[in-house]
Amino acid sequence: MRLDSPGLVTDLELLRLQGSTVTDHGDHLVVRTEANPTFWWGNFVLVLGEARSAEVDRWVARFEEEFPDAQHRAVGFAQDGGDTDAWAARGWEVESDVDLATTAVPTAADAPDGIPALSAGSKLRALATDDDWEQSAQVGARDTSEAQREGRLVFERRRVTAQRGLVDSGRARWFGAFDGDRLVARLGIVRLGDLARYQEVVTLESHRRRGLAGALVRAAGEWAFEDPAVGQLVIVAEDGGPAIGLYHRAGFAEVARHVGVSRPPA
Incomplete structure (x- = not known):
């Protein structure tokens, strides 16, 4: 196929x-x-x-x-x-x-005037510790209702286990923006031969519009291109969603579209 x-x-x-x-x-x-x-x-x-x-x-x-x-x-x-x-x-x-793609390191957008990207003492870095990864699972379950939260956390923790396996293999890296010790934004990127694919770009609502996602996208792209085999970065976004503009401004261009239909448990 x-x-x-x-x-x-x-x-x-x-x-x-x-x-x-x-x-x-x-x-x-x-x-x-x-x-x-x-x-x-x-x-x-x-x-x-x-x-x-x-x-x-x-x-x-x-x-x-x-x-x-x-x-x-x-x-x-x-x-x-x-x-x-x-x-x-x-x-x-x-x-x-x-599907959006670029062959260049993405451009990180500046934070709006008067809004600090991160408070003093905070930074962007790769997820490394058990606590980092548990926070990533918690971020993934952030919008889940209380009644469904425990089941969602089971799913997110299983996914984190798989993501850590990719990182341990050397193929991938997950980056986070930390405000103090708190993870407030994160994404992953995986090298797949000549392509590198972004994963799970999420920013907490309290820290949006500060340029964090753009900074993470750039940091991950820089890491991906350290491998000379990688020639193109690929990211996928929902049509009409708020992320499309960010990715266009970062230098990504549309290359394809596809559709998914789903129905949640009754």
Whole structure:
């Protein structure tokens, strides 16, 4: 199965590196992450083409056949467009993602006038300690309701374990912005041959609009390009989301689009 999207290509490479299996069925892939069964986009069906209204039942059935015990539902489409309204009409969430890429070190935006990026004594650095990684899991679960928080933390801690494995392998690094000892923003980047893929760009609401995400994106890009094999940086953002402008200003340009539809547990 040939994919033109560098975002999807690197998604699959990253999943394989973290122990997921990817099975090719010709016109679709089945992606399975047994170590983290509640990871929606680690347990899903990826369709080669675009969404078509006549095929909704087919792909729902295909997902349920492969994941009979799953509470969620998730189907990706490698091509943008198609009839996603047919999915939305059945109560599925539809997300269009944009792949952006650059061959240069990203430009870090300055913080707005009068707003300090970090208070005195704070800094950007790589995540290293157990506490750093636990804080990263907590940041990942930041917007979860109290009723769902414990389950979300289980998922985030499993994901952190996989991320630390990538760091330990030498392929990856996760960077954080710390205000004192508190992690307030973080992201990862993974070298995958000639591509390097950003992961999990998050800034706490209390520290947004200070230039932190841009500074982290630049720091991670500098680290990625220390490997002469890396020729391009890839990042994926939600179409219409607030991050798109940041990445454009940093020097990234759109190279592809793809769509995902999902339904949370009932």
